Amino acid sequence: METSAAPPSPDAPPPADPALLDEAVELCRHAGDLTLRWFRSIELSVDHKGDGTPVTAADKAAERYLREELERRHPDDAIHGEEEADKPGTSGRRWIIDPIDGTKAFTKGVPLYCNLLALEDEHGIAIGVINLPGLDEVVYAGRGLGAHCNGEPARVSPCEYLDEAYLTTSGFGGWSAAALEAVHDAGIHLRTWGDGFGYALVATGRVEAMVDQVASPWDIAPATVILEEAGGRFTSMRGEPGFHHGSGMGSNGVLHDELVELFATTFDD
DSSP states (O other): OOOOOOOOOTTSOOOOOHHHHHHHHHHHHHHHHHHTTTTTOTTOOEEEOTTSOEEEHHHHHHHHHHHHHHHHHOTTSEEEESSSOOBOOSSSOEEEEEEEEOHHHHHTTOTTOEEEEEEEETTEEEEEEEEETTTTEEEEEETTTEEEETTEEOOOOOOOOGGGOEEEESOSTTOOHHHHHHHHHHTOEEEOOOHHHHHHHHHTTSSSEEEESSOOHHHHHHHHHHHHHTTOEEEOTTSOBSSOSSOEEEEOSTTHHHHHHHHTTTSOO
16 A cells, blocks of 8 residues: 655654554455445344434444454454444554444445544554445545545645535534524535545545534544545544544644634534
Protein backbone atom coordinates (compact mmCIF):
# COMPACT_ATOMS: atom_id res chain seq x y z
CA MET A 1 0.00 0.00 0.00
CA GLU A 2 1.49 3.35 -1.01
CA THR A 3 1.55 6.13 1.54
CA SER A 4 2.28 9.81 1.19
CA ALA A 5 2.60 12.55 3.76
CA ALA A 6 4.74 15.52 4.63
CA PRO A 7 7.71 14.92 6.94
CA PRO A 8 6.57 15.11 10.58
CA SER A 9 7.60 18.00 12.80
CA PRO A 10 10.02 17.22 15.64
CA ASP A 11 7.18 17.40 18.18
CA ALA A 12 4.77 15.24 16.19
CA PRO A 13 3.90 11.76 17.46
CA PRO A 14 5.51 8.90 15.56
CA PRO A 15 3.86 7.69 12.37
CA ALA A 16 1.72 4.59 12.41
CA ASP A 17 3.13 1.25 11.31
CA PRO A 18 2.25 0.84 7.59
CA ALA A 19 1.95 -2.91 8.08
CA LEU A 20 -0.72 -2.38 10.75
CA LEU A 21 -2.61 -0.05 8.41
CA ASP A 22 -2.51 -2.69 5.66
CA GLU A 23 -3.76 -5.25 8.16
CA ALA A 24 -6.60 -3.04 9.37
CA VAL A 25 -7.77 -2.41 5.80
CA GLU A 26 -7.60 -6.12 5.03
CA LEU A 27 -9.60 -7.05 8.14
CA CYS A 28 -12.22 -4.38 7.50
CA ARG A 29 -12.65 -5.52 3.91
CA HIS A 30 -13.16 -9.12 5.03
CA ALA A 31 -15.68 -8.00 7.66
CA GLY A 32 -17.51 -6.07 4.96
CA ASP A 33 -17.60 -9.09 2.67
CA LEU A 34 -19.12 -11.02 5.55
CA THR A 35 -21.95 -8.51 5.95
CA LEU A 36 -22.81 -8.74 2.26
CA ARG A 37 -24.10 -12.27 2.89
CA TRP A 38 -27.07 -10.70 4.68
CA PHE A 39 -27.40 -7.50 2.66
CA ARG A 40 -30.78 -7.37 0.85
CA SER A 41 -31.36 -10.98 1.89
CA ILE A 42 -34.82 -12.30 2.73
CA GLU A 43 -33.14 -14.15 5.58
CA LEU A 44 -32.16 -10.93 7.36
CA SER A 45 -33.95 -10.43 10.68
CA VAL A 46 -33.70 -7.31 12.80
CA ASP A 47 -33.59 -7.25 16.60
CA HIS A 48 -33.47 -4.22 18.87
CA LYS A 49 -31.07 -3.52 21.72
CA GLY A 50 -32.00 -2.03 25.06
CA ASP A 51 -31.59 1.50 23.71
CA GLY A 52 -33.96 0.78 20.83
CA THR A 53 -31.30 0.75 18.11
CA PRO A 54 -31.38 -2.11 15.58
CA VAL A 55 -28.91 -4.98 15.48
CA THR A 56 -28.66 -7.88 13.04
CA ALA A 57 -26.80 -11.15 12.67
CA ALA A 58 -24.49 -9.31 10.27
CA ASP A 59 -23.47 -6.80 12.97
CA LYS A 60 -22.71 -9.61 15.40
CA ALA A 61 -20.86 -11.77 12.89
CA ALA A 62 -18.69 -8.92 11.64
CA GLU A 63 -17.66 -7.89 15.14
CA ARG A 64 -16.99 -11.50 16.16
CA TYR A 65 -14.78 -11.97 13.10
CA LEU A 66 -12.80 -8.80 13.81
CA ARG A 67 -12.39 -9.65 17.49
CA GLU A 68 -11.21 -13.18 16.78
CA GLU A 69 -8.67 -12.01 14.21
CA LEU A 70 -7.37 -9.17 16.40
CA GLU A 71 -7.13 -11.42 19.48
CA ARG A 72 -5.21 -13.99 17.44
CA ARG A 73 -2.85 -11.49 15.81
CA HIS A 74 -2.46 -9.05 18.71
CA PRO A 75 -3.34 -10.88 21.93
CA ASP A 76 -2.02 -8.11 24.20
CA ASP A 77 -4.14 -5.34 22.64
CA ALA A 78 -7.39 -4.13 24.18
CA ILE A 79 -10.61 -4.17 22.14
CA HIS A 80 -13.62 -1.84 22.44
CA GLY A 81 -16.62 -2.59 20.23
CA GLU A 82 -20.29 -1.81 19.91
CA GLU A 83 -21.78 -5.27 20.24
CA GLU A 84 -19.60 -7.09 22.81
CA ALA A 85 -17.97 -6.36 26.15
CA ASP A 86 -14.58 -4.68 26.33
CA LYS A 87 -11.48 -6.86 26.22
CA PRO A 88 -8.66 -5.49 28.42
CA GLY A 89 -5.11 -5.40 27.18
CA THR A 90 -1.55 -4.82 28.37
CA SER A 91 0.13 -3.37 25.26
CA GLY A 92 -1.12 0.21 25.59
CA ARG A 93 -3.02 -0.14 22.32
CA ARG A 94 -6.76 -0.46 21.79
CA TRP A 95 -8.77 -1.45 18.73
CA ILE A 96 -12.17 0.23 18.33
CA ILE A 97 -14.82 -1.56 16.27
CA ASP A 98 -18.15 -0.60 14.78
CA PRO A 99 -19.09 -3.70 12.77
CA ILE A 100 -21.88 -1.91 10.87
CA ASP A 101 -22.18 1.84 11.09
CA GLY A 102 -25.52 2.66 9.51
CA THR A 103 -27.44 -0.47 10.50
CA LYS A 104 -30.72 1.25 9.61
CA ALA A 105 -29.45 1.81 6.06
CA PHE A 106 -28.22 -1.79 5.97
CA THR A 107 -31.61 -3.19 6.97
CA LYS A 108 -33.31 -1.10 4.27
CA GLY A 109 -30.98 -2.33 1.54
CA VAL A 110 -29.23 1.04 1.18
CA PRO A 111 -25.52 0.53 0.34
CA LEU A 112 -24.21 3.50 2.34
CA TYR A 113 -23.46 1.53 5.52
CA CYS A 114 -19.86 0.88 6.51
CA ASN A 115 -17.52 -1.12 8.71
CA LEU A 116 -15.34 1.00 10.99
CA LEU A 117 -12.04 0.09 12.61
CA ALA A 118 -9.56 2.27 14.49
CA LEU A 119 -6.36 1.66 16.45
CA GLU A 120 -5.62 3.89 19.44
CA ASP A 121 -2.22 4.18 21.10
CA GLU A 122 -0.69 6.48 23.71
CA HIS A 123 -0.69 9.35 21.21
CA GLY A 124 -4.33 9.01 20.11
CA ILE A 125 -5.88 7.38 17.08
CA ALA A 126 -3.09 5.99 14.91
CA ILE A 127 -5.13 4.15 12.25
CA GLY A 128 -8.63 4.59 10.90
CA VAL A 129 -10.61 2.64 8.30
CA ILE A 130 -14.03 3.34 6.79
CA ASN A 131 -15.01 0.40 4.56
CA LEU A 132 -18.09 0.67 2.34
CA PRO A 133 -18.72 -2.88 1.11
CA GLY A 134 -21.90 -1.97 -0.78
CA LEU A 135 -19.92 0.57 -2.83
CA ASP A 136 -16.62 -1.36 -3.04
CA GLU A 137 -14.84 1.63 -1.53
CA VAL A 138 -12.52 1.94 1.44
CA VAL A 139 -11.15 5.18 2.90
CA TYR A 140 -8.28 4.85 5.36
CA ALA A 141 -5.37 6.63 6.98
CA GLY A 142 -2.46 6.10 9.28
CA ARG A 143 -0.96 8.84 11.41
CA GLY A 144 1.84 10.41 9.36
CA LEU A 145 1.06 8.16 6.38
CA GLY A 146 -1.57 10.22 4.58
CA ALA A 147 -5.17 9.35 3.72
CA HIS A 148 -6.24 7.15 0.83
CA CYS A 149 -9.31 5.89 -0.98
CA ASN A 150 -8.95 2.59 -2.82
CA GLY A 151 -5.21 3.12 -3.08
CA GLU A 152 -5.33 6.72 -4.28
CA PRO A 153 -4.50 9.79 -2.14
CA ALA A 154 -7.54 11.37 -0.49
CA ARG A 155 -7.79 15.12 0.12
CA VAL A 156 -10.51 17.37 1.48
CA SER A 157 -12.27 20.04 -0.56
CA PRO A 158 -10.64 23.49 -0.82
CA CYS A 159 -14.03 25.25 -0.56
CA GLU A 160 -13.76 28.50 1.45
CA TYR A 161 -17.36 29.69 1.61
CA LEU A 162 -20.30 28.35 3.60
CA ASP A 163 -22.79 29.22 0.88
CA GLU A 164 -20.89 26.96 -1.51
CA ALA A 165 -20.43 24.12 0.96
CA TYR A 166 -22.26 20.82 1.26
CA LEU A 167 -22.89 19.56 4.79
CA THR A 168 -24.20 16.08 5.49
CA THR A 169 -25.57 14.41 8.62
CA SER A 170 -26.89 11.02 9.72
CA GLY A 171 -30.42 12.28 10.38
CA PHE A 172 -32.47 15.15 11.73
CA GLY A 173 -33.71 13.51 14.95
CA GLY A 174 -31.44 15.64 17.14
CA TRP A 175 -31.64 18.80 15.10
CA SER A 176 -33.41 21.82 16.54
CA ALA A 177 -35.40 24.24 14.46
CA ALA A 178 -32.71 26.83 15.26
CA ALA A 179 -29.99 24.61 13.81
CA LEU A 180 -31.89 24.02 10.60
CA GLU A 181 -32.60 27.74 10.32
CA ALA A 182 -28.94 28.62 10.90
CA VAL A 183 -27.79 26.25 8.17
CA HIS A 184 -30.46 27.56 5.81
CA ASP A 185 -29.57 31.19 6.53
CA ALA A 186 -25.88 30.50 5.89
CA GLY A 187 -26.73 29.12 2.46
CA ILE A 188 -25.20 25.72 3.19
CA HIS A 189 -26.41 22.82 1.05
CA LEU A 190 -27.73 20.22 3.53
CA ARG A 191 -27.89 16.49 2.76
CA THR A 192 -28.33 13.26 4.73
CA TRP A 193 -25.57 11.03 3.37
CA GLY A 194 -24.54 10.23 6.90
CA ASP A 195 -22.88 7.83 9.30
CA GLY A 196 -19.30 6.86 8.43
CA PHE A 197 -20.07 7.45 4.77
CA GLY A 198 -20.39 11.17 5.51
CA TYR A 199 -16.87 11.34 6.92
CA ALA A 200 -15.58 9.39 3.91
CA LEU A 201 -17.19 12.01 1.66
CA VAL A 202 -15.45 14.82 3.55
CA ALA A 203 -12.06 13.08 3.43
CA THR A 204 -12.32 12.61 -0.33
CA GLY A 205 -13.47 16.17 -1.06
CA ARG A 206 -16.99 15.32 -2.18
CA VAL A 207 -18.64 17.33 0.61
CA GLU A 208 -17.23 19.95 2.96
CA ALA A 209 -18.58 18.83 6.35
CA MET A 210 -20.29 16.02 8.25
CA VAL A 211 -21.95 16.38 11.65
CA ASP A 212 -23.21 13.87 14.22
CA GLN A 213 -25.16 15.58 16.98
CA VAL A 214 -25.01 12.34 19.01
CA ALA A 215 -22.16 9.88 18.48
CA SER A 216 -20.45 7.05 20.35
CA PRO A 217 -16.66 6.63 20.22
CA TRP A 218 -16.87 3.69 17.79
CA ASP A 219 -18.95 5.84 15.39
CA ILE A 220 -16.28 8.50 14.93
CA ALA A 221 -12.87 7.24 16.09
CA PRO A 222 -11.59 6.43 12.56
CA ALA A 223 -12.64 9.85 11.26
CA THR A 224 -10.24 11.67 13.58
CA VAL A 225 -7.07 10.43 11.87
CA ILE A 226 -8.60 10.08 8.41
CA LEU A 227 -9.68 13.71 8.25
CA GLU A 228 -6.45 15.04 9.72
CA GLU A 229 -4.37 13.07 7.24
CA ALA A 230 -6.64 14.21 4.39
CA GLY A 231 -5.98 17.85 5.32
CA GLY A 232 -9.20 18.43 7.24
CA ARG A 233 -10.21 18.68 10.87
CA PHE A 234 -12.31 16.70 13.36
CA THR A 235 -13.77 17.85 16.70
CA SER A 236 -16.98 17.65 18.64
CA MET A 237 -19.69 20.02 17.49
CA ARG A 238 -18.51 22.38 20.24
CA GLY A 239 -14.97 22.35 18.85
CA GLU A 240 -13.44 19.97 21.39
CA PRO A 241 -10.65 17.76 19.99
CA GLY A 242 -10.99 13.99 20.15
CA PHE A 243 -13.85 11.54 19.90
CA HIS A 244 -15.09 11.20 23.50
CA HIS A 245 -17.42 14.20 23.70
CA GLY A 246 -20.66 12.64 22.47
CA SER A 247 -20.83 14.40 19.10
CA GLY A 248 -18.71 14.71 16.00
CA MET A 249 -17.97 17.22 13.27
CA GLY A 250 -15.57 16.66 10.43
CA SER A 251 -14.77 19.32 7.87
CA ASN A 252 -12.32 20.44 5.25
CA GLY A 253 -10.67 22.52 8.00
CA VAL A 254 -11.10 25.84 6.20
CA LEU A 255 -14.74 26.11 7.32
CA HIS A 256 -14.41 24.41 10.69
CA ASP A 257 -14.35 27.39 13.03
CA GLU A 258 -17.27 28.97 11.20
CA LEU A 259 -19.28 25.79 11.58
CA VAL A 260 -18.49 25.52 15.30
CA GLU A 261 -19.67 29.09 15.73
CA LEU A 262 -22.75 28.45 13.61
CA PHE A 263 -23.86 25.53 15.78
CA ALA A 264 -22.71 26.96 19.13
CA THR A 265 -26.17 28.03 20.32
CA THR A 266 -28.39 25.78 18.24
CA PHE A 267 -27.88 22.36 19.80
CA ASP A 268 -28.47 21.30 23.38
CA ASP A 269 -25.43 19.81 25.10
